[in-house]
Amino acid sequence: MFAQEHEASPSSQICRRAVIADSEEDWASLLSRAGLAELLRSKAAPKQAEEGGTPVIRILVDLAADAGQARRVEALIDALLACGPARIEIAASADSSTKVAANRDVYALSDIAGYRYHSEGGNEYDIIDLADDQRADIFPAGSVLHGTPGSGAWIDADIRIVYATARFDGLDGFGGALNTLICALPKADKDLHYRLRRDAGEVVAALLDATPPDLTLLEWIDPQRSVDSVIRVVGSSPLLVDMAAALKFGLDPFALPVLAQVARVRPPPVDFILDGDLTALAMHSVPSAIERKGRASQGASEALARLAQGWTRRLDPTAFPVLRTLDAQALRVLAPSDATVGRGLQPTIAAALGAAAHGLEAWQTLFAKDTLVQRTVTLDIDPGAVPETEYARMLDELESLAPIARAAPERADGLRWRKWDRAVLFAFERTLPIPFDHFVAAVDVSRAISFMNDYLGGVIVAASFDDQGRPIRQAERNLYLPQPNYLALYGGKPIDVSKIEVVSYAADEHRLTWKTLNSSNGSAEADDGFVSFARSDFGTQVTIVGKQLFTLPPVWQMFDLSLWPAVEEPLTTMAYHTFFDRTLNNFEALVEGRDVRLGRDPDVDSAHPSVAIEETLARLAQRASPFVEKLKPKTARPAPADADGFVHVVPGA
């Protein structure tokens, strides 16, 4: 992979370095100081060596950034071409996060942003829409982007450059080079597809794996244009560039959700260098921790996040006219302001919206599950790297636990459970009146976990197959709603567990055994077990045996329920009974040929939340209009008399 080439290349020192400039040092000087001019020359050399070969440099930009961006990018183009001949293209794609500008395509947006197709230095460049050339099969199985298209133009570029303008009006309160990288993906509804249904950090990590940029530049210029308020950072790694920028803004880089997630899954080299003055600038426009936390919390509700995202963007309303009345009104009240009062309001507004998002998420979890958006995740286990002994040990462990679970007291119809090392050790058995062969044809045991109750999304990657092509060793990561669901009211997180699995297919029994190796959000300490479908005289016997220990929300951790069995036992029984009842209903639904996936399929178009709200208001207004009409006076109010006592009327009126 390209990333590995970087590691092994002689330029590795450049790749682990980001250079910071506090003044408007010109690009040529900065690139040269960072050693990147040389790196670019070496990258361009093979293409230049070809007869008539000219390297194609594509510069990825976010077109909805500040108005001065175009001149600065054009200056960069001049600096790049000073390093050698190349064909330069500005690359972008439509982004619904600037939904107020959603009616603009890339070319209209670039026009508004001031791109002229030629620079001050007389160099010509082109502008391309990265959504024009979509290519499948770019992202490997297990990647959070697997199955979605990537941009062919971005992949094919000889040199990929990310040009970012730092901004503070996004979902996580800071958008830099990593966030700009999302603009390389072709889907227009970027909030939905790359920030809400997927973890933005995982998306960026997948992009860095598949299409690592060669050069990253980040700029921030205070709108007031004071000399001390310019930051320029250049480097090869977007992660290092964003880390340096965050430090200059006085932020803990690892408190920024996207950066933290990328650093977790693709850590920077241990010997990285941030070269330059790292003293934080005193900047009033950097959102407070409360505001950033509030913004990040808005992501808990897809609808609210998409609704509020446009309300807090700092966009020039003359260049980006607002499409909907609701957004216009909200922007007027909520948009970031330089005024002291406005700045003071922002954290309150963000925190209130964040709290509302958590409330909405809890409501959806409890009462409107089908309005939740389905999630897609990255598999964080390499099933091929797990030794066979690990699979065998898992099977032995579950075989030992099963008799203990089956000997537990029966708590409800077919459900037995007892405590084991703080975890709940359970066995559930029920026979469905469905012939075994019919059942197993409809319910693929290797995917049984994804058919269980409250499954919100996940990924399965097979490691080996039997002679009929069925998976027998696999790894899986899955997300469930908090269990029991009411924990969502107390801030309970979705259960996020990564497992290794063994699948067996006997003539009279199909079985899936799993063991959890990792829970990336710390929601589970244990989730191991097996599900078996066995032939019986009355149909198919479904057995689920397992050991689970989920992390409770902090409020619940204050009470040690194990001290109060009279409370703990009915709550546990109810939670498991509900879960298994509904899981078996899902199995039945599969036999009936119905879809069991919870939540809304994000690939199916749906109205933007602000459109839905406007439609609802219109319906209410329509329904209320007869009553309003009734309230209106039946006869025209008589005109008042003038000072002389005359009433003036218009003939025929």
Added chain:
Amino acid sequence: MKLAVTGAGGLIGANIVRVALARGHEAVALRRPGGTREALRGTEAVIVEADMLGASEAIVAACTGADAIVHCAATFAYGRDAHDLHRIAVDGTKAMLHAAKHAGVPRVVVTSSSVVFGYSEDRSIINESAGLADPAGQPAYVAAKIAQDLAALALAEKLGITLVLACPTMSVGATCSALGPSNGLIVAYLADRTRSTFLGGCNIVSAEDVGHGHVILAERGSASQHYLLGSGNLHWRDIHALISDFTGTGGPYCELGSGLSWLAASFEEGRALLAGEMPMTTREQAGMIGRYYWYDSARAAALGYAPRPARAALLEAVSWLVGSHHVARETRATLRLSDEVWQHRFASRAA
């Protein structure tokens, strides 16, 4: 015999088409333009799209050569605009009778409703001899159906057409593309986590049996006669208890009078308004709570009409509904189907 069936995309119309074909008749299915063909999937009926209030030439052409027309096209809904309901019921029926005259079809069966005979509050069972109810104070749908019957009888006599009026009771069962109030009552109960039932009762019948009844009336119903097509008379609590038995929900747990039902219906109408959906129940329906819509189908039975018991009708309806898109995934996940329902589902699939 060749039958032309209007409203063939609906629950009763589709069942008439299926039964007619099964009994060896020819069938022309007239359905509203633009609707889905789900209800008629798998049949060999000739399907014609025609609007009963639109171009009459298309209807005349479709009906020409038929021995009888069964006119089912109607809007069956509570809580809808009274003028619209009246227009579709009365004007649509008149248009169809004129089309029958032009097409030379001598015999027409009009689908009316059992509710045209009113209701009792003392649990007495009503038959056709009760005569049409006074439309004053009745829900808009009932008033529209009474007006339809009166207009149809008068016009048929004037045009010299043999008119028979079929009056189905609460018809439940398979093959409807849209969820009407009858199957809707089952779905609403399944979605109601409080498992509430109502005071009063109604007559339940299988939509397939109602289809049989219509075909019998087309074959040998007497002119200008109403025929009630029902099956068993049950209290609402017994109907809901059967649904609970079939679906393992438990309940019903409480019995609501018209006041509480009205409040619940108001809430549901508000919810549906916000969601942009059709309400599962309406205040107009709530006003019918506490009444007994119990009927006797002896007149139709004398012609050979023999419906299955109400329990079997409900079993068939529940078995079909739980596998359809009408029951929300979240609702379906709370159900635990009885073995009887499973067996019925497997038998239906095998058939």
